[in-house]
Amino acid sequence: MVSRAARHDVAIVGLGYVGITLAAALADAGLRVLGIERRREVVDSVNSGRSYIYEPGIDAILARCAGGSLHAATGWPDELPPVTIICVSTPADPSTGAPDLSNLKDAAAQISRRMPPDGLVVVRSTVPVGTSRTLVLATLRGRNPEASLAFCPERTVQGAALMELRNLPQVIGAVDDRSADLAERFFSRLTDSIVRLSSPEAAEMVKLVNNCHTDLLYGFGNEVALLASTHGIDPLEVIRGANEGYTERAEGLAVVRPRIAKPGFVGGGCLSKDPYLLLESLGDRDPSLSLVRCARKLNESMPGTAAEDFMRMLGRITADPGAATVLACGMAYKGIPETDDLRGTPAAPFISSIAGRVGRILGHDYRVSPECTAGLGAEPVAIHDGIAAADAIVLLNDHPGYRRDIAGALSTPPGRKILVYDCWRILTDSGVPETENVLYAGLCHEVR
Ligand SMILES: NC(=O)c1ccc[n+]([C@@H]2O[C@H](COP(=O)([O-])OP(=O)(O)OC[C@H]3O[C@@H](n4cnc5c(N)ncnc54)[C@H](O)[C@@H]3O)[C@@H](O)[C@H]2O)c1
Incomplete structure (x- = not known):
């Protein structure tokens, strides 16, 4: 048990990607931050001034704040500081x-026993609509009738989180005006831009619809790819034709037409999970009619679809795919901005779909x-050894290093x-020589 409340302005519960970046940004902004985290190795790495995740700037x-304005612990203090943020x-x-x-339930119970009577609790974990009020507020107010509560979502992109924590608008949805005022005062230490909504439910929904919209847009790019593949058409030609000059403002009209996304995999800890949290919030609606469900299922199917298409193409360059050496490039779920995060990575289903059907699978990231x-x-x-040994190279993410x-x-x-x-x-524009020895293909499309 640590008793440090008097020395801290804020406690962050959970030092995963979200908690550690927020803790660092707040400590950097001059606040005294206590991180509470179950995993001993995470606590040790934070206290020794090293990050266990890759994130530019962290x-x-x-290194500057650990042991000073930032301290992490596996145990809970006797009394929490005035603000506690659940991550x-x-x-x-x-x-x-x-x-x-x-985890949320456990954190709420721990906090309810230690928060100052007039303290503010912020839920930052992504949750189904209504959870902050029915689960967290109910637990807190069971012991602290004056407890304040706000839902303030994390919406940064991994790889640019520290910059975005300072620049993105912070959405705030609170249970009452006092809670909203406290949350606004707190987050204005970090960012100039606050978007205040009328309730935690509205803010919870903002987080879910932001991510599900992204899943849906990328899903439509994949829909186009599969449709084009059926007709032997290059999806990028269709998307270029559809987008070119079509996003302009029509004269006299304040309309910007949405662009069609390029096809590709949709992974990551959030996009692979948040649609399910939104589906939990559908109420009586038939889930089979939900666009969000359909986009998620389509996006989840893409690594398997690509693996089958890859095996078919491999059969075009060798009579014995079972003896082929495959170099899989890009293990992380995305390449831009670069990350080491493997959650929801398409590399996992792709590799397991071809395992046992090819000779060797080499991997690089x-x-x-x-x-x-x-x-x-x-x-x-190493990348150059892999290229030299490979009969087939598959690019699973878009890290620009592969172009080079x-x-x-x-x-x-x-x-x-x-x-x-x-x-x-x-590699479409510049990367692959037009020679008969190279078969170049995109997702479900033989380019040349
Ligand atoms: N990763 C992202 O980019 C991102 C972005 C926006 C929102 N979110 C949401 O934020 C939340 C956290 O995401 P994350 O990516 O940081 O997850 P994570 O799994 O990387 O980290 C969560 C951390 O919380 C710790 N933890 C769990 N229960 C605990 C408890 N009761 N007490 C102390 N520590 C506890 C875990 O050990 C873990 O280290 C999730 O709800 C996620 O959906 C994530």
Whole structure:
């Protein structure tokens, strides 16, 4: 048990991606921050001034603030500071999609026993609509009738989180005016831009609809890819034709037409889970009629669809795919901005779909450790060794390093047949030589 309340302005519960970046940003802004985290290794790394996640700028802040304005602990203090922010994980069951709110429940119970009577609790974990009030507020007010509560979502992009914490508008939805005023005063230490909504439910829904909208837009790019594939048309040609000059403002009308997204995988801890939290909020509506469900299912199917298409194309360059060496590039769920996060990564289903059907699977990532690459079922290699050994290269994320390294290696046309399966088409414009030895394909489309 630590008793540090008097020395801290804010406690952050859960030092995962969301908690550690927020803790760093607040400490950097001059607040005294206490991080409460179950995992001992995370607490030790924060207290020694090192980040255990990759995020630009975070190491410098931790090195400067750890042991001073930022302290982490596995235990709870006797009394919490005036503000406590809940950043614990709220996963969805991988087979049923049902939300698991046990971490949130546990955190709320712990906080209710230690918060100052007039303290503010902020829920930052993503939750089904209504959870902050029915689960967290109910627990807090059971002991502290004056407790204040706001839902203030985290909406940053991994890889640019510290910059976005200062620049993005902070949405606030609170249970009453006092709570909203306290939350606004608190977050104005971090950002100039506050969007105040009338309730925590509205703010919870903002977080869910922001992410589900992204899932839906990317899902439509995949819909276009599959439709184009049926007709042997290049989806990028269709998307270019559809978008070119079509986003302009029509004369006299304040209309901006939405752009169609490029096809690609949609992964990450949030986009792979938040649609299920939104589906939990549908009430009596038939889930089979929900656009959100349909987009999620389509996006989840893409790595398997790509794996089958890849195997078909592999059969075009070798009579024995079972002996082929495949280099899988990009283990992290995305390449821009770069990250080492593997949650919801398409590399996992893609690799397991081709495992046992090809000779060897080599794996490379610029940020993910060799141990984690091996954990996904690929033998970790340096990029140039992998390219030299491969019969087929598959780009699973859009890290720009692959444009440089693969295009560089292939600028001398290979003396053997090779398949380059570029799920993100990052090599389309410049990266692949037009020679008969190279079969170049995008997601479900043979380019040349
Ligand atoms: N990762 C993102 O970019 C992102 C963005 C927006 C919102 N969110 C949401 O924020 C929440 C946290 O996400 P994350 O990515 O940081 O998750 P995470 O799994 O990386 O981190 C959560 C941390 O909370 C700790 N924890 C869980 N229960 C605890 C408890 N009772 N006491 C102390 N520590 C506890 C876990 O050990 C873990 O380290 C989730 O609800 C997520 O959906 C995530």
